[in-house]
Amino acid sequence: MQSKSIEQPLEESGYPEKRSRIASFLKELRKNIHYYVLMAPYLIIFLLFTVIPVVISFGLSFTYFNMLEFPRFIGWSNYSRLFLSDDIFSIALKNTFMFAIITGPISYIACFIFAWIINELSPKVRAFMTLVFYAPSISGNVFFIWLIIFSGDSYGYLNGILMNIGFILEPIQWLKDEQYILAVVIIVQLWLSLGAGFLAFIAGLQTIDRSLIEAGAIDGIKNRWQELWFITLPSMRPMLMFGAVMQITQSFAVAEISIALAGFPSVNYAAHTVVTHLMDYGTIRFEMGYASAIATILFTIMVGTNMVVQRLLRKVGA
Amino acid sequence: MVSNTIKLFRMNKKLNRSFTVTFLMFVFLALFGAFMALPLVYAVNNAFKPLDELFIFPPRFFVRNPTLDNFFDLVSLMGNSWVPLSRYITNTLFITIAGTVGHILLASAAAYPLAKYRFFGSKAIFSIVVLSLMFSPHVTAIPNYMVMSWLGWINTQASIIVPSLAFPLGLFLMKQFMEQLPNALLEAAKVDGASEYRIFWSIVMPNVKPAWLTLMILQFPMLWGTDGGNFIYSENLKTLHYALGQIIQGGIARAGVGAAVALFIMIVPITLFIISQSSVMQTMANSGIKD
Structure with missing residues (x-):
């Protein structure tokens, strides 16, 4: 310039x-x-x-x-086939939105709440708790440990406990019963989801100017909720935006966990997502045009949601 | 117990917090902390369990008679197999180190001009990088395969390493961090006649060490956990994570060995994070997306 x-x-x-x-x-x-x-x-x-x-x-x-x-x-026919005649895609789309609507907001709010509480701790405890919450997301795909916990026989940890206290009599097929698959994948996804956004929140909270909070107290801020809404959230708006991008992108991309836990394809497509549908056509059936249409839809969903949420976040505390 | 709870929290002088709220927050954090930590603690315990304890009913959380058998089994199992375990470890180490170091270098080199100067295209480039944070790599998986085969990189380690060098998150964080560097520092060097490359290498790079570690902690676990995806099919190029998958497929008899490999896979990135935590937090303080 x-x-x-x-x-x-x-x-x-x-x-x-x-x-x-x-x-x-x-x-x-x-x-x-x-x-x-x-x-x-x-x-x-x-x-x-x-x-x-x-x-x-x-x-x-x-x-x-x-x-x-x-x-x-062939023009729009891939898209019309996807939306009009591919029943499994509609299951995948429904599951993906289920995952995103549940894990997206929950993990985002969890990132913030945990960061907020952790920020109150003394430095040593803070470092330890940060490690505890962040470790699952970097521990190199050890989420298969949940396979043992949710294993369908009585050696499975959850089944073992529940049978021991007499809550159930027979082991439940957590990963084979359509009723539970989605819930199990959601739990594990949440367990893994405190990543870069979470770190950004903790770091953001630590950089908030203490004098702002003191000034706020003079201006009549009475309780912690007011402090949160009028001071804390607005001053870390850039981190909130960053965290939102991280969590949204992650929550629409559920695939590896679903495959590792529920198999590929999962029973009756109960944990089938847009990404696993894309893998199905891209790496197994080699219908690349069709798979590209799925990828384009996925791109549109992810970027579109991010844009909308960014716009909403600009209003926080304003 | 009670007094400990109070001491754990720094008391804020301005707004008085009731003891009940503080206590409830502590319980809340401890509860979810347990949910986060227990699977990992369980993984650690499993690695030291003798086989009979792994399949005890009802299952036991903590190990009773810790043993190193699983690790010995692992070594002997892999020593006997067609491809020795050391091969998988070397492959994973090579991919991870090359990918991480390369990513830090390339992302820093690209971040420096974007952070400090305005020139034709700089704004557009950064906007595209931010946009690419908004979708996951799955979107590009299929064309990536075509690009790879066009380059002749299928079944080479380059197919894993090279794309990882340009992950957008690293460039984004590095650029945000570099913006904090004082301009006076760069101008002083320019007055002394240093070239842009020299300024980048001997002034900017040493001053962004915390950001190096952050890029490392984000890049390392991803590459460390890669199973080679669709690109690698030669057995002698496969990664440790792939080998782990094979061992787990072995079923009950391999449960102990699987637990040992799992411990090894998860302990490395966690250790790295412990070492680099304070630097990472320093970088993350600048991570925000500004309007």
């Missing part, structure tokens, strides 16, 4: 308008070349594996493509 205003006097010196604009643009590019060089390695990889794939995926969603023949343009 600064460089432009400095160069403006030069532009007036005789050159035709258009040419000078291009010239000054090139000049600026040349001046900033080092920045482009620094960014190049990252950007090339980012372009190749994130930006271009999204574009390809969008393009392929209008074609029939089986990896062998050249993609054939």
